[in-house]
Amino acid sequence: xxxxxxxxxxxxxxxxxxxxxATNLNELFQQQPERAEELSVEALDxxxxxxxxxxxxxxxxxxxxxxxxxxxxxxxxRLFAGxxxxxxxxxxxxxxxxxxxxxxxxRVDGDNVVPLVAAVRDRFCAFxxxxxxxxxxxASGDVIRDVVNIGIGGSDLGPRMVCQALAPYCDGPRSHxxxxxxxxxxxxxxxxxxxxxxxxxxxxxTFTTQETMANAHAARRWLVGRLGEAAVARHFVAVSTNxxxxxxxxxxxxxxxxxxxWVGGRYSLWSAVGVSIAxxxxxxxxxxxxxxxxxxxxxxxxxxxxxxxxxxxxxxxVWNTNFLNCPTxxxxxxxxxxxxxxxxxxxxxxxxxxxxxxxDGVALDYRTTPVLWGDxxxxxxxxxxxxxxxxxxxxxxxxxxxxxxxxxxxxxQKLLIANCLAQGAALMRGKDADTVRAELSAQGLRxxxxxxxxxxxxxxxxxxxxxLLMPRVDPFHLGALLALYEHxxxxxxxxxxxxxxxxxxxxxxxxxxxxxxxxxxxEVAELDPSTRALxxxxxxxxxFQR
Ligand SMILES: O=P(O)(O)OC[C@H]1O[C@H](O)[C@H](O)[C@@H](O)[C@@H]1O
Numbered sequence: 162x163x164x165x166x167x168x169x170x171x172x173x174x175x176x177x178x179x180x181x182x183a184t185n186l187n188e189l190f191q192q193q194p195e196r197a198e199e200l201s202v203e204a205l206d207x208x209x210x211x212x213x214x215x216x217x218x219x220x221x222x223x224x225x226x227x228x229x230x231x232x233x234x235x236x237x238x239r240l241f242a243g244x245x246x247x248x249x250x251x252x253x254x255x256x257x258x259x260x261x262x263x264x265x266x267x268r269v270d271g272d273n274v275v276p277l278v279a280a281v282r283d284r285f286c287a288f289x290x291x292x293x294x295x296x297x298x299x300a301s302g303d304v305i306r307d308v309v310n311i312g313i314g315g316s317d318l319g320p321r322m323v324c325q326a327l328a329p330y331c332d333g334p335r336s337h338x339x340x341x342x343x344x345x346x347x348x349x350x351x352x353x354x355x356x357x358x359x360x361x362x363x364x365x366x367t368f369t370t371q372e373t374m375a376n377a378h379a380a381r382r383w384l385v386g387r388l389g390e391a392a393v394a395r396h397f398v399a400v401s402t403n404x405x406x407x408x409x410x411x412x413x414x415x416x417x418x419x420x421x422x423w424v425g426g427r428y429s430l431w432s433a434v435g436v437s438i439a440x441x442x443x444x445x446x447x448x449x450x451x452x453x454x455x456x457x458x459x460x461x462x463x464x465x466x467x468x469x470x471x472x473x474x475x476x477x478x479v480w481n482t483n484f485l486n487c488p489t490x491x492x493x494x495x496x497x498x499x500x501x502x503x504x505x506x507x508x509x510x511x512x513x514x515x516x517x518x519x520x521d522g523v524a525l526d527y528r529t530t531p532v533l534w535g536d537x538x539x540x541x542x543x544x545x546x547x548x549x550x551x552x553x554x555x556x557x558x559x560x561x562x563x564x565x566x567x568x569x570x571x572x573x574q575k576l577l578i579a580n581c582l583a584q585g586a587a588l589m590r591g592k593d594a595d596t597v598r599a600e601l602s603a604q605g606l607r608x609x610x611x612x613x614x615x616x617x618x619x620x621x622x623x624x625x626x627x628x629l630l631m632p633r634v635d636p637f638h639l640g641a642l643l644a645l646y647e648h649x650x651x652x653x654x655x656x657x658x659x660x661x662x663x664x665x666x667x668x669x670x671x672x673x674x675x676x677x678x679x680x681x682x683x684e685v686a687e688l689d690p691s692t693r694a695l696x697x698x699x700x701x702x703x704x705f706q707r
Contacts, residue, residue: 356387513651
């Protein structure tokens with residue numbers, strides 16, 4: 162047994178879960194009439210209602226004791242002090258320094274990185290403004306109309322999601338994102354683009370990622386084939402920590418924006434990785450995004466206990482995962498603008514906390530991250546919400562609801578809001594057999610027909626959810642929302658005693674992809690019999706042509 166699962170507070174929480182098994186949420190509201198007011202927390206106009214979670218005051222008190230026992234305050238201090246919390250890579254996880262917009266020193270290995278960060282930000286923001294203003298032109302003097310970010314994982318998901326979420330603020334050149342090594346994405350993107358008016362931003366922390374390099378070289382060939390080699394300097398810039406690889410690719414140091422190894426890929430949209438955002442919506446709005454995140458950092462770093470929003474969200478997730486044994490966690494943004502938010506959060510959460518050994522490498526005897534998934538409401542209601550309401554597993558939902566619309570279709574906004582609130586209510590309340598029976602009887606059903614119909618229409622209810630209200634999807638509040646989820650992820654990692662900032666689990670597949678490429682090229686490669694047989698089959702021309 163681990164120290165964690167053997168601790169008194171862990172046992173206490175297991176006991177609470179057993180106790181609450183017999184109580185449903187509707188009863189909890191009867192026992193605690195002020196529950197809706199009491200089980201809520203607000204920061205920066207983000208209002209979290211967690212009264213529909215299966216918790217009561219003793220559970221919350223134990224969860225906060227668990228956080229103390231796991232050294233939450235000390236770990237938070239170490240994170241904000243720039244210590245090497247990512248110990249398997251010997252690095253800090255200091256994305257908060259990227260959104261430090263004042264002179265507060267933030268040190269990594271004794272060096273204040275804030276001036277360095279500000280200098281690079283000034284450079285890439287000035288570049289973004291020059292592209293937007295038409296001072297940075299293509300090789301033939303044309304204004305840039307289309308910007309293509311080529312990157313994958315953290316070098317894609319963040320900027321792609323932000324540009325979609327803040328589309329109404331994007332008044333610069335059109336932005337495009339290419340991630341997949343499947344050439345279909347790049348080919349489709351290039352259709353209709355004029356090379357003379359197109360700028361490529363090659364975004365890769367390592368500048369060695371196979372997919373990004375393949376797409377970058379293909380884009381380079383496309384451009385050089387039309388405008389000649391000399392045009393590369395005006396049509397390609399890079400964002401990376403690897404200056405040598407950028408130069409070998411043929412991008413001059415002047416056209417590279419750097420970041421640092423203490424910025425994890427999935428935490429990097431705040432760095433020069435966000436240059437595509439700055440080009441799309443302007444430096445001022447990009448800085449607004451940063452300031453929302455910085456405000457959430459301050460809230461997280463300085464607010465104690467139950468008033469701390471990311472801490473609350475993190476502890477609720479731990480409760481649902483480890484004590485109520487919920488297998489997955491659903492994200493349901495009720496906002497078309499936030500369509501890519503679940504994809505971004507998937508990398509954030511599952512790449513950070515998808516671990517099965519603790520910080521010392523010892524196998525865990527408790528679960529870490531559940532599967533995180535979801536899509537926008539109301540679409541998701543007409544797809545998989547059936548399972549959320551009546552399936553055998555209980556999957557807690559985070560409803561994220563921006564209130565103000567940025568369009569004139571106010572009646573539809575009302576419908577959107579109503580649907581979001583109704584889904585949380587339905588998951589919680591359910592509908593019992595007596596109610597169903599009465600409804601069906603009123604419709605004239607009788608006897609065996611009635612008996613047969615009832616079970617299919619019963620909802621067990623008692624299914625937990627959070628409702629997170631935000632005023633609107635604007636740069637400041639989006640920044641705050643994203644930082645909230647980043648810190649929630651960190652809180653969970655502290656409870657689980659795992660390193661949230663490495664991702665060794667993605668390496669093996671990358672290595673094996675190289676072996677498979679060799680095998681497809683007819684070279685000898687060490688492969689298991691199953692994969693060798695598949696290679697032989699695709700090489701014979703079934704669905705694959707060299
Ligand atoms: O930015 P890059 O170095 O190209 O990395 C892109 C992505 O690929 C890696 O495999 C990691 O799993 C991600 O954390 C990273 O964001």
